[in-house]
Amino acid sequence: MSVHNPDMPSTGFTLRWALIGGVALAVFLIVPTTLILAVQPAWMGFQRETMKQSHQYVDAKESMLLQWVAEYNELEVERLKYKDADKHELAQGLELQQASILARIKTEAQRVPEDALPPTVREFLDRHKGS
Numbered sequence: 001m002s003v004h005n006p007d008m009p010s011t012g013f014t015l016r017w018a019l020i021g022g023v024a025l026a027v028f029l030i031v032p033t034t035l036i037l038a039v040q041p042a043w044m045g046f047q048r049e050t051m052k053q054s055h056q057y058v059d060a061k062e063s064m065l066l067q068w069v070a071e072y073n074e075l076e077v078e079r080l081k082y083k084d085a086d087k088h089e090l091a092q093g094l095e096l097q098q099a100s101i102l103a104r105i106k107t108e109a110q111r112v113p114e115d116a117l118p119p120t121v122r123e124f125l126d127r128h129k130g131s
Contacts, residue, residue, distance in 0.1 A: 061112045065105055065121045072101045072124075102128055 079094035109117060109125060117125075 058112055058116050061108055062116065062118055062121070065108055065112070066118055068101050068105050068108075069121055069124045072098055072105070075101070 075094050075098050079091045079098070082088075082090040082094065105121070106125065106128075109121060114122075
């Protein structure tokens with residue numbers, strides 16, 4: 001005959017709490033870990049695509065800025081030719097075009113991280129800070 005100790009929990013009670021603990025462990029540890037591992041490849045692909053697009057964005061801005069600097073410099077050569085030939089009205093028209101290009105360069109340069117700006121563009125902006 002077995003003696004029942006009232007201070008000891010019953011076997012059914014112990015098994016029930018062990019089962020509840022196992023289910024809780026599965027829900028709070030195993031399921032989230034499985035979900036993370038399942039989603040991780042897609043997330044890594046998203047991050048890689050974002051970085052690629054970010055680099056493409058910066059490269060496109062750099063190319064555009066370099067093109068505008070070249071256009072500005074070409075207009076400067078033309079402006080000096082017309083100014084020397086006493087065609088001041090044409091020279092003033094070119095100055096207005098240069099001012100427009102300079103404003104675009106300054107605006108777009110602010111949208112690119114400063115360390116990503118090509119040295120040519122940085123030097124150009126330094127020369128035209130007061131303009």
